[in-house]
Amino acid sequence: MQKGKSLATFLQETTSPDLSRMLLSIAESTKALSHAVRNIGMLNLSGSTGETNVQGETVQKLDDFSNNIIMDLCKASGVCAGYLSEENEDMVTLSPEGRFIVSVDPLDGSANIDIAAPVGTIFSIIPRVTAPGPVTHADFLQQGDKVIAAGYAIYGSSTILVFSTGEGLHMFSLNSDDNHYYKTHTHVSIPSNGKIYSLNQGNLSKFETVSQQFIEWCIAHDKPTSRPYSLRYIGAMVADMHRTFIKGGVFLYPAAIGEKKGKLRLLYECIPMAYLTEQAGGRAINGSQRILEIMPTELHERCAIIIGCRDMVGKYMEFAGAEVNA
């Protein structure tokens, strides 16, 4: 088999030693999670822990396991000052002298575990802004345009690590023979001719009017623009976004009528995916604002999201009448 460059070599050539160390630690944790996902039946990791997380959602055993692995490896890196996870109510100080703040969705799409459908891990890395010592809210509550690296791993029919350090979007595949990541695609751009829209359409009547109008446009017949578009929805943001990066189109989790915020979490779902999307030439908005310009006010804040190729998000903006700087 013809292998691309290894992740370690690529990072050594393209990033600082500290950031490379941070990313390699996260990558290492995704290898352990990939193994756990693929061997869930043998490891007694299916089902729930019987607890609910800070969001009031049922914690799967694999959610908990994933969080512990990632947090341990972030700590072992020695460069991660603070850690925030969907599964922890509060932020955690890991290395008081570290330079980086990491926010993580350890296992995205956990409802897919029981049906052997794709799941993943999403992360973003921002610089610490306070002096060494315990981390504070100010370290985590930074606008998305402060992100210095972000990415996700998808545990699908293969395991792929996708990330950016601000110079394009790169994809590395996990080789099951030697358990190393190797480069498969660099400088990925979202195709502009995608014909797919992706949302939980069962909720359409609950979503605000602009989203309903946009979906009506997606399914209207129009030969020149190849409409109606196809609907695809996996129910794991990681998997729906991975398809969007490869095949184009748009993914939405809009706000419900009368609400401003959607379901997905700003710090460890929307911001990292928005950063990656912009790196791949696409756009990400909450309906009226570029996601990367939102100033977070809470660790587990939720956010509406419309994300994908420039033209489709642009079309949504036309319906919204929004002058968004995106």
Ligand code: AHG
């Ligand atoms: P998580 O498993 O980390 O809680 O995330 C689930 C999220 C996201 O991955 C997906 O896009 C969305 O929930 C699906 O929500 P619906 O079931 O409401 O469609």
Ligand code: MN
């Ligand atoms: Mn998630």
Ligand code: MN
């Ligand atoms: Mn999750």
